[in-house]
Amino acid sequence: xxxxxxxxxxxxxxxxxxxxxxxxxxxxxxxxxxxxxxxxxxxxxxxxxxxxxxxxxxxxxxxxxxxxxxxxxxxxxxxxxxxxxxxxxxxxxxxxxxxxxxxxxxxxxxxxxxxxxxxxxxxxxxxxxxxxxxxxxxxxxxxxxxxxxxxxxxxxxxxxxxxxxxxxxxxxxxxxxxxxxxxxxxxxxxxxxxxxxxxxxxxxxxxxxxxxxxxxxxxxxxxxxxxxxxxxxxxxxxxxxxxxxxxxxxxxxxxxxxxxxxxxxxxxxxxxxxxxxxxxxxxxxxxxxxxxxxxxxxxxxxxxxxxxxxxxxxxxxxxxxxxxxxxxxxxxxxxxxxxxxxxxxxxxxxxxxxxxxxxxxxxxxxxxxxxxxxxxxxxxxxxxxxxxxxxxxxxxxxxxxxxxxxxxxxxxxxxxxxxxxxxxxxxxxxxxxxxxxxxxxxxxxxxxxxxxxxxxxxxxxxxxxxxxxxxxxxxxxxxxxxxxxxxxx
Numbered sequence: 001x002x003x004x005x006x007x008x009x010x011x012x013x014x015x016x017x018x019x020x021x022x023x024x025x026x027x028x029x030x031x032x033x034x035x036x037x038x039x040x041x042x043x044x045x046x047x048x049x050x051x052x053x054x055x056x057x058x059x060x061x062x063x064x065x066x067x068x069x070x071x072x073x074x075x076x077x078x079x080x081x082x083x084x085x086x087x088x089x090x091x092x093x094x095x096x097x098x099x100x101x102x103x104x105x106x107x108x109x110x111x112x113x114x115x116x117x118x119x120x121x122x123x124x125x126x127x128x129x130x131x132x133x134x135x136x137x138x139x140x141x142x143x144x145x146x147x148x149x150x151x152x153x154x155x156x157x158x159x160x161x162x163x164x165x166x167x168x169x170x171x172x173x174x175x176x177x178x179x180x181x182x183x184x185x186x187x188x189x190x191x192x193x194x195x196x197x198x199x200x201x202x203x204x205x206x207x208x209x210x211x212x213x214x215x216x217x218x219x220x221x222x223x224x225x226x227x228x229x230x231x232x233x234x235x236x237x238x239x240x241x242x243x244x245x246x247x248x249x250x251x252x253x254x255x256x257x258x259x260x261x262x263x264x265x266x267x268x269x270x271x272x273x274x275x276x277x278x279x280x281x282x283x284x285x286x287x288x289x290x291x292x293x294x295x296x297x298x299x300x301x302x303x304x305x306x307x308x309x310x311x312x313x314x315x316x317x318x319x320x321x322x323x324x325x326x327x328x329x330x331x332x333x334x335x336x337x338x339x340x341x342x343x344x345x346x347x348x349x350x351x352x353x354x355x356x357x358x359x360x361x362x363x364x365x366x367x368x369x370x371x372x373x374x375x376x377x378x379x380x381x382x383x384x385x386x387x388x389x390x391x392x393x394x395x396x397x398x399x400x401x402x403x404x405x406x407x408x409x410x411x412x413x414x415x416x417x418x419x420x421x422x423x424x425x426x427x428x429x430x431x432x433x434x435x436x437x438x439x440x441x442x443x444x445x446x447x448x449x450x451x452x453x454x455x456x457x458x459x460x461x462x463x464x465x466x467x468x469x470x471x472x473x474x475x476x477x478x479x480x481x482x483x484x485x486x487x488x489x
Contacts, residue, residue, distance in 0.1 A: 011077040012062025015084070019055030022085055023048050025141060026092065029130040038128035040096045047091035054088070072486060079481050082469055086110040092134055103458035103465075110465045112138025114472035115354060117226020117324035117441030118432075118464070120454045124231050129212060132229040136219040142472075143223025143354035144193050144257065192260045197222045200249045207241045217325075221249045224354045226324025226441040233449070234318075235327040240310060243327060247317045254281060254321040256352035276389040277350040277360040284360075285348055289316035292337050301333060315449075320344035322356040324441030331448030338444045342431055345440040356439025356471055358408055365393065365401045407475050412437060415467050422460055432456075436467035 030044035089109035093100055100108075104120040111118045112135050124132065197218055204214035216229045230236035234246060252260075255278060262271045272278055293305070293312035302308035311328045318325045319341040330338055347363040349355025365388065372384050386393045412433050419429035424446070431443030432453070442449040447456075456464065470478050480486055 008076070009062055009065040011073050011080070012058045013065065014062075014077060015080055016055045016057070016059025016062060018081055019058060019084065019088065020052050021055075022088060022141075023051030023053075023055055025137065026051065026134070028137060029092070029134040032133055033128065033130035036129055038130055040092065040128040040130045043092045043095035044130070046095055047088070050091060051088045075477055075486075076481060078473065079478055082113065082473060086113050086465075089113060089134075089138055092131065096128070096131060101458060103461040104454070107453065107456075107461040107465050108135070109138065110468050111441070112136075112225065112227060113142035114439050114468045115139050115143045115223040115225040115322075115356070116436060116439040116468045116472075117220065118435060118443075118447070118453050118468075119227065119441075120452055120456070120461070122231060122452055122454065124229055127229075129229075132216055132227075133212075135227045136216040136225070136229075139223035139225030139227055140197065140219035141223075143225065143253075144189060188261045188265065189257050192257055192264060193222065195264075196249070196252060196260070200245075203245050203249075204242065207245055208239055209237065209242065217246070218249075220325070221246060221323060222253050222354065224250065224253050224321055224323045224349070224356070224439075226318075228325065233327070234314075234325045238327075243310070243314045246323075246325060247314055250317055250321045250323045250325075251282070251285070253323075254285075254349040254353045254355045256350040257354075258352045259350075274389060275350075276364065280364060281348055281350055281360045285317055285320045285344065286313075288320065288340065288344055289313040292316055292340065296333060296337065299334060316341060316344070319440060319442070320348040322349060322438055322440040324435075326442060326449035329448065329450040331444050331450060338431075338448075342434050342444065345438045346434065356437075358405065361388070362401050362404065364388065365398060366405060368393075369398055369402070404475060407479065408437075411467075411470060411475065415463060418463050419460055422457065424456075424460065428455075432460075432464055433467050436464045437471035439468060439471050 026044055026048040030041070030048060032038070033041040033044055086106055086109035089112060090102070090105040093105045093108060094102070097105075107118070108120055110116070117139070121127070200218040200221055201211075201214045204218055205211050209217065213229055216227070217234075219225075220227050226233075228234070228236070234243060237243075255272075256275060259271055259275045259278070263269055289312055290309075293302075293308040296302050296312055297305050297308040302311065314325075314327055315330050317323075319330075322345050330341065346357045347360060349357060349359060351359040351361040353359075365386070368386050368388075372386055375384055376382065386395075386398060412430075415433045415437070416426075416430045419432060420426055424432070428443065428445035428447055431445055432447045435441055435443035435447065447453050453461070453464065
């Protein structure tokens with residue numbers, strides 16, 4: 001118990017601040033509910049004070065334990081934050097929709113904050129606008145990480161944010177600094193994030209969306225989530241210009257935000273050319289889209305090549321970037337096409353983006369390690385350094401990536417077996433786990449793009465919620481807290 005107290009109490013002060021900031025974010029949908037009189041005002045009238053009040057209690061409870069956060073403090077804070085915030089995010093849903101179960105509400109909130117986009121709700125067109133805004137706002141806040149936002153103001157409160165940022169940032173190269181101070185880094189990343197979101201809203205609005213729909217979908221796009229305000233997702237608009245705009249911004253959100261930051265800060269657009277992930281990322285996604293379009297056209301899924309290119313490219317980009325919007329039911333395509341999309345979402349996006357999966361950087365390192373081992377078979381005594389761009393990759397990073405991949409595959413297998421044990425068919429079980437752990441959203445089978453996750457039982461929903469959390473925190477951050485070594489002095 002003393003060890004638990006020393007480990008937990010110092011972070012309660014910071015956790016309380018994060019919860020209070022999260023509670024304040026409910027004021028935006030509350031204001032919309034008041035202005036539109038959409039019937040959800042009471043839900044936010046109760047949810048916001050409960051959330052802010054709970055954060056205040058945590059803040060007061062930890063104020064006597066304040067100290068500079070250490071590595072284990074940062075890891076635990078991240079895990080508690082991403083576990084606790086979805087619980088508070090459920091309050092507007094539960095209060096407005098009393099028929100919604102706790103497991104489903106937590107699933108929906110976890111899907112929102114982890115920018116997964118899997119949903120148990122239907123009838124989205126008839127939901128109060130403030131509820132749809134709240135769902136999309138969860139994507140936007142969770143996309144880059146609410147902790148990075150709070151990190152920008154923590155130094156002003158006497159609490160350093162370095163360890164939190166390292167635990168939260170989704171990249172295997174966590175020690176890379178963008179600016180000398182974490183606060184400056186967080187502000188820089190969020191500046192880029194806000195700028196791209198604002199441009200995205202403007203473009204969608206100009207191209208024909210209502211301003212409300214533009215905001216909702218831009219929040220989802222930049223967070224690479226997938227919540228829409230319409231059951232038909234992007235298919236509701238049936239607009240080629242809008243689909244092109246969504247695809248372009250999804251591709252931008254799948255690029256390392258550190259690269260965007262460096263390009264805007266130094267006005268040096270050549271940084272995109274030197275980013276080792278971008279050419280692999282764009283090549284895999286776009287060439288896959290073209291190849292699948294030709295395949296579907298050749299198999300008469302689409303009679304017109306232009307239709308094949310339109311629907312296949314959009315849905316390939318959407319799934320590969322882990323955005324999860326759909327304009328057609330790709331679950332009805334030949335089995336290979338759907339399986340390839342599930343494969344793409346596992347690794348396509350760049351490290352440091354808002355996308356999910358193992359990230360392209362790890363995939364590149366794995367490929368290079370396999371090639372290096374083949375070279376060693378030919379030249380056993382050769383010393384063969386591994387390079388990523390112009391930098392030599394230390395072996396400790398390679399070993400960490402190999403361990404990550406083992407746990408990644410083991411997690412998918414274990415969780416798929418858990419769902420299959422409860423009675424789900426193999427395709428639905430596997431694709432649901434892949435869709436959740438990669439924070440993509442739609443899967444195949446009973447959880448395909450034309451359906452929702454409402455078919456899941458409560459236990460299955462909790463399993464998928466755990467998969468989303470596991471994927472969003474990139475496995476190690478969550479699993480290390482479950483080891484005895486973490487709690488030893």
